[in-house]
Amino acid sequence: MRLFAAALVIAFAAPAHAETLPEAQRPKVEAQFQSWLASTVRPAALKAGVGAKTFDAAFSGVALDWSLPDLAPPGAPPPRVQRQPEFSDPARYVAEPNFSGLIPEGRKRLSENARVLAEVERRYGVPAEIVVAIWARESRYGGAPVRNDALRALATLSFMGARRQQFLPELIAALKILDGDHLTREEMRSSWAGAMGQPQFLPSKFLENAVDMDGDGKRDIWRSTPDVLGSIGRYLQLHGWIAGRPWGVEIDLPAGVSCAFEGPDQGKTVAEWVTLGVKPKPGGALPKDPGRRVFLLMPAGRAGPAFLVSENFYVIKKYNESDLYALFVGHLADRYGAGRPIAGRWTAPKGFDREDVAAMQRRLEALGHNVGSADGLVGFRTRVAIGRWQQSKGLPPTCFPDATLVKTAGR
Ligand SMILES: [Ca+2]
Known part of the structure; x- marks a missing residue:
């Protein structure tokens, strides 16, 4: 999900607002927006099967949202590219307090939703802990506010966002949801970047992955916990989750073994890693099958801990294309049980951007x-x-x- 990864980058960066366009010029841009909706978006939406009534109702009275970050309105200079520090300091992203703050509530959610989570695992093969850890990361178990009107945010980003060409298909997808999913525009809330509901699905991802787990006829990833959990499980299943396979384990990598063996294209069998001297950290275990290929992960190179991961680690990355995101989710899932804190120290160097x-x-x-x-x-x-x-x-x-x-x- 490239847009998710990009949204993560921007979330860490100070957003650039469209301050460069004088207020007096906004009405002209609003008029251009209305004419673009009529001449570009409406025909594209109708061609994609969206009903004319749905379209006209959805955009009746909708104006641009000037509060969104990184806008590049016509006639204004592009948003300033700021020199940002390295956006994802691994030590900060996976710091122990980030986990300990989420574990007690996660255990409570696991127990409250045990029945539906068992059904999610039966249908999609994804363990409850992984589903709940993604829920935690995306919306703090549904507790994080999702404030924006998805249609308005997506229309604004498609018209004058810095990456507008990526958003137009999402705007069309959002209209298809509105047309077919028995949801009102008021119910379709998103992040400023168009990620919707508690699992933070872009509209195209909603269309492919969302499920009606509680059987009320709506795929309601905003208010129905069963629909949220089922949709996350379905997403991972469709992206290749292998049932019964742990995501990975922290290891000691001997000093003589090169960190350049990292990555999904350089797997070795468990037996080969053992021959190189790899051992699990106390409390962890390597996969039992010595012939299975597993992959080295070192998100901070030699300046941080090392892990051996399975294919399922890379499936989590298909939710958000970041090694740190996938590590966060896998590790948090382990911690709901008896998993120990990450043992290795992060000393990732600074002093560059x-x-x-x-x-x-x-x-x-x-x-x-x-x-x-x-x-x-x-x-x-x-x-x-x-x-x-x-x-x-x-x-x-x-x-x-x-x-x-x-x-x-x-x-
Ligand atoms: Ca439902």
Whole structure:
């Protein structure tokens, strides 16, 4: 879900508002908006099967929402790109208080919803703890306010958002939901970025994944807890969840084993990892089948803990394309039971920002390394590329940028 990942980035960054457009020019932009709705969106919606009545009712009296971040109205300069610090400091994202604050309520929700969660697991193969951990992460078990009118937010972002071309299909999808799902526009609330309800589904994801678990004829991911939990389970099932397979386990990686072995394309069998000296942390266990392939995960390279993960870790990433997100969810799910806190220490270096990382990524790319994309974010491909470059220079691989490395790697 690329839009989710992007929304996460922006949530950490200070938003740029459309302050650059003088108030007096707004009525002109509103008129352009109305004409764009009539000439572009209406025909596209009708072509997609949305009823004309639904469309006209949905947009009757709707104006642009000027409070949304990162708008680029016609006639105004594009939003300022600010120099942000590295957006997802792993130590902050997976700090112990973030988990301990969620565990007691999660256990309560598990017990209150035991019957429906058992049914979710029976239908979709996804354990209750994983479903509830995603619910926690997305909307704090439904407690986080979801304030925006989804149609208005999506229309505004499709018309003058910084990534408008990504949002128009979501606006059309939202109209299809309104047309077919017995929901009113008032009921369809979203985040400012269009993520709807307690599971924070974009409209296209709602159409593919939402289910009516309580059988009342509505897929109500805003108010029905069974529908929320069923929809999360269904999402993971459709994205490849393997029943009965744990997401992963924290390990000790011997100092002599390279962090550049990380990632879903470099799996080794459990037996091979054991031969390299890998051991689970106390309280954890490696998979019993010595022939099964598992994957090394080191979200901060050598500056943080190491994990061996299964295919299901990468299924969680299909909910939100971030290693830290998936680690957060998997670890929180373990902690509802007897799982212990993460044992390894995060010492991820600071002193660089996204532009520094992007420049380093471009240099590594020029040398033929695959960094994913040169977007300033430190995903596993970038970590592996750093580690391989370090090895090529005879340096001990750390697989994570630091203030010196962002200036020197790839030179
Ligand atoms: Ca329902």
